[in-house]
Amino acid sequence: MSKSRLLVVFALVALVAMLVAVGCTSSNVPTTAGPVYNTGLAADEYRNDAFKELFPLHWESYMRNNDDTQMTVFGGSVPHRKNDGVNPLPKGYTYAQPYLKNLWLGLPFMYEYDRARGHTYALQDMLRIDRVDSYNEKANFGAACYSCKTTTIPKYLEKYGDDFWAMDIHELREEHDLGMHTIGCSNCHDPQTMELVITQVALDEALLRLGIDWREAPKNDMRSYVCAQCHIEYYFQRGAQGGAQLKPHFPWDQGFDPQDMYEFFADGTPEIDGFSGQYADWTHPVSGVPLIKIQHPEFEMWQDGPHGSAGVSCSDCHMPYVRVDGKKKISSHHWRSPLFTVEQSCLQCHGDKDAGWAKDRVVYSQQKTWDQLMVAQNESVRAHEAVRLAREFEGEKRANFDELLAEAVELTRKGQLFWDYVSAENSAGFHNPAKALETLSISIQDSMRAVELAKRATNYGIAPQLEGDIKDIVPPILEHSRKLQQSQAHLDSHQWLQYLPLLPEAERLWDDENNRIR
CATH class of the missing domain: 1.20.140.10 (Butyryl-CoA Dehydrogenase, subunit A, domain 3)
Known part of the structure; x- marks a missing residue:
């Protein structure tokens, strides 16, 4: 669609924003109303490139997420092994946690846990990582894993209903365009109006359990909720008696702190939580301890931290307003550390500092x-x-x-x-x-x-x-993978590895570009 067909109607500008005081909630922070669009796109448009011609400046900033060469002291986008403090980048890095494979022994995380690259690589990196079993026709993960990696979830829920959650991740591999279906525009925006929306079912349900309807939420809250679709702790419901992983569930019912989650996982209610008794993602083969794998709880950590409690949204820091094309101001869609954009992300509030x-x-x-x-x-x-x-x-x-x-x-x-x-x-x-x-x-x-x-x-x-x-x-344990677990000599090389079963010899079915190779 040409830009000439894009109808932009600017909404009434809100009253002058007041200064944000520490201790305010994000709901109290006024935000300027944004423009309202009629894009002409289909309501269910999920290809990222459908938005390219309509929003070229935003698209340009979004495509900068392809840069996987930038590092901060403790993070960045270079894909290195997070347990490897021995080797230099890109394989390893100084700030590594050497015991990740030991602590996650018996869980697929023990095979590979890399530093995440930009959102534009999310789908590709999920399908290629050794945690997903690419040696067998049936994977060890369900289709629910796509929830935070792709724009296609609304399409699949419409097509398969709740049966989608029980599908195998391999069933949908070949339907995905790694670049155009990865995390992108329609995860956070209504394709027709560009209003911020929640497409993650688990977040919608979690907020409703807390008495929050995002459809009525202030814009400033939405500027964090869209990030909370994925930057959260979650688990997969498996039913009271276990079985295949099903729908994602956010364990916020008792609170956002680790103690709240520890108590939540102690004794679930099947009709609400999807499990009964003590929940465990896996049992450690060496100690026999039933364990929980926590997933990236950025939203939970932020919400009552210094910035979250002051009403500073995720987008304020990670998607700051920048001047582009000489004069136009847009919210950057290059999602990265504010340490790369200190002037725009930090000094807008901390103006007395450098x-x-x-x-x-x-x-x-x-x-x-x-x-x-x-x-x-x-x-x-x-x-x-x-x-x-x-x-x-x-x-x-x-x-x-x-x-x-x-x-x-x-x-x-x-x-x-x-x-x-x-x-x-x-x-x-x-x-x-x-x-x-x-x-x-x-x-x-x-x-x-x-x-x-x-x-x-x-x-x-x-x-x-x-x-x-x-x-x-x-x-x-520095080295361990699915391929190495096919070797008894490897399992004999470390006392803890001896508690793992020997896997049958096999070759991968898919390569790193999601192409079937056998």
Whole structure:
């Protein structure tokens, strides 16, 4: 469609915006009304390139997400292995967490966990990553994984209804154009009016459970809700008796903090939560601890942090207004760290400071969080090893061994959940420094308590095996993949890997570009 066919009708400009005061909620922050469009596109348009000619300046900024060469101190878009602190970029990086494969042993995350590239790579990176089983016709993940990677979900829900959630991820591989169906325009905008909308069913349901209807939400709230469609913690409902993963569910019913989620996962209600009893994503094969995998809770961390509580939206920092084409002002659709756009993202509010100050404050907070994250990670590994040793201990045990071990197991579960809440959150604590440090403090204390209980259960018979540097007790697993798990020699190379089953020899069915190769 030519630009001449685009009808733009500007809405009435709102009253002059007031200064944002710390402590305000985002609902109290007035925002200028945006333009209203009649694009002429179909209501169900989901191809990204359909918007290119209509919004060329926004499209240009969106396409900059293809740049996968930029790094900040603790993040960026270069696709490196997040457990690899040995090798240089792009394979590894200095700020790595060496025990990710150990802590996620038995979960597909143990195979590959890379730094995410820009949103334009979301679909491609999901389908190529080793977490998705590309060695078998039936994958280990359901179609629900597409929810945060593509614009096609409304199409599939209309076509398949709720049966979509139970479909196999491989069933829909060949229907996707990796570039034009990846995260894009129609995930957040009504194709006809360009109004902000929620297309993520799980978010719509979670907000309604909290008494919030996004259709009535202020624009400033929507500038964060559209990001909350994916930058959140979630799990897949599996029904009271387990089985195949189904619909995504956001565990916000008791609150947004890790303690709230820990309690939520303790005892679910099938008709509401999709599970009963204690929920677990998997059981660690070494320790036998039932665990929760936390997913990127940026929204939960931000919402009561310094910026979220002050009414500063996600878009204010990550999609700042920029001047383009000489004079026009648009909201940038190059989604990246505000450290690359300090003048536009930070100094609009912190006008009495300079860019150097802003960057230093961010890195200062992140470094403090990172240091404690490493401690929490190490103590979590020690807790798993302590529970393993206690389970396999053959000496004289305490009379209340079972009770002590059960408490150690639960504290190991909780300690890892709290560590992962910060580990999986993509700001290295900056979205909410106080919450990040408190969460890691609880993780460290609970993991250390688990170790002490496991020792006591064995009359301290295992204590000598748990003393010293954790890297000497349990070395980090640097290399592990589906292909390597087809080798018994590889499994024999590390004590913890020996708890995994040997996989049958096989070759991949799809390559990194989603082409079928056999």
